[in-house]
Amino acid sequence: MDDLERIGESLQRGDHHAVAELTAAAIAAGVPAIEILERGLLAGMDVVGRRFGAHEIFLPEVLLAARAMKAGMDLVKPRLVSGAAPSRGTVVLGTVKGDVHDIGKNLVGIMLEGAGYEVVDLGTGVAADAFVETAIAREASVIGLSALLTTTMGGMREVVDRLRERDPERRIKVIVGGAPLTQAFADSIGADGYSWDAAGAVELVRRLLEAA
Ligand code: B12
Structure with missing residues (x-):
């Protein structure tokens, strides 16, 4: 087992001390x-x-693994985020109502910040109106929605519908992601884009803003 595999193995055991130590050592x-x-x-x-x-x-094991994941992510984050670059646009990001999963959403936020976008992270369990009103108030270009449960995916349609009422010219784009999602689902709710991972999310935002 190499050093990076050891990080993954410690994460599986939920050992956040070991994950932090091994991550720091790798850095x-x-x-x-x-x-x-x-x-x-x-x-x-x-x-x-x-x-x-x-x-x-x-x-309980998954909760411990999530805590260990956070311990590692906190250490790598400063190295993924470049810092001084001028903002290329604002993205309002959050996990939809009823859903507490935030690891993937946080990763998308880190990668977007790293690519020079300003990220307004509303956290988890976010109501449709909060996404829409924040995006308008902050003059955001994109709303990014995350859902990990099949039962909360429907909340994404609500955000798209509310946004279209408030922004009929479709100036603000909506992108969606999360393990149970597909491009077909994104199309069916009228979202502007879908990506299955964080790197793809950055590419998607770049493409949407270039086309705008
Ligand atoms: C960790 C975890 C938890 C943790 C969450 C901790 C946290 N702070 O996030 C805890 C223990 C709290 C949890 C709780 C529950 N969980 Co859970 N959980 C997971 C698990 C194991 C990993 C998720 C994860 O973090 N993956 C790693 C990240 C990096 O991947 P990701 O989230 O998919 O994100 C990537 C992409 O999807 C994409 N992406 C994500 N968001 C966005 C947004 C945009 C805009 C874009 C473009 C891309 C994008 O980019 C990310 C990076 O590459 C999954 C299993 C799985 N296969 O997904 C189950 C899973 C999601 N959970 C599940 C369930 C059932 C639950 C519970 C209902 C369990 C229960 N009985 O209480 C509760 C729900 C609580 C709630 N109301 O939300 C099921 C969902 C089943 C379903 N079909 O809906 C899964 C699939 C497990 C399973 N196979 O049964 N869970």
Whole structure:
């Protein structure tokens, strides 16, 4: 097992101390943040997701894994976010009503900030009106919606519908993501874009704003 695999393995055990230590050591050794993220933290969370789905582990273990993921992400974040670049536009981001999953949403936010966008993160369990009113007040170009539950995906349609009432010229774009989503679902609710991962989300925002 190499050092990055060890990060993933510690994350699976929910050992946030080990994840923090190993992540800090990898950073100190000059391993690129994106590699730590993908081969260490995300690879570990992927296994947790599969084992949870297969009922091999249960909610308390997933909570511990999520805490360990956060410990690692807090350390790599400053290295993914470039800092001084002038803002290329504002993205209002959040997880929809009824849904507490925020790891993927946070990652999308980090990558967008890293690419020079200003991110207004509304957190989790966000009502449709809060997305729409914040985007208008902050003159945002994009609203990014995250959902991890099939039961909360419907909340995305509500945001699109409310936004179209308040912004009939469709100046503000809506992008959606989260494990249960598909391009077909995004099309069906009238969203402007869908991406299955955080890197794709950055590409999507770039394309939408270039076309605007
Ligand atoms: C961690 C986790 C939790 C943690 C969340 C901690 C946290 N702070 O987020 C806790 C333990 C709290 C939790 C709770 C629950 N969970 Co849960 N959870 C997961 C798990 C294992 C991993 C999710 C995760 O973080 N993945 C890692 C991140 C990086 O991936 P991601 O979120 O998909 O994000 C990426 C992309 O989707 C995309 N993306 C994400 N958001 C956005 C937004 C935009 C705009 C774009 C463009 C892209 C994008 O980019 C991200 C980065 O690449 C998944 C399993 C899975 N396969 O997804 C289950 C899972 C989502 N949970 C599930 C369930 C059932 C629950 C509970 C209902 C369990 C319960 N009985 O209480 C509760 C729900 C609570 C609620 N009301 O929300 C089910 C959902 C099933 C379904 N069909 O709806 C899953 C799929 C597990 C399973 N197989 O059964 N969970």
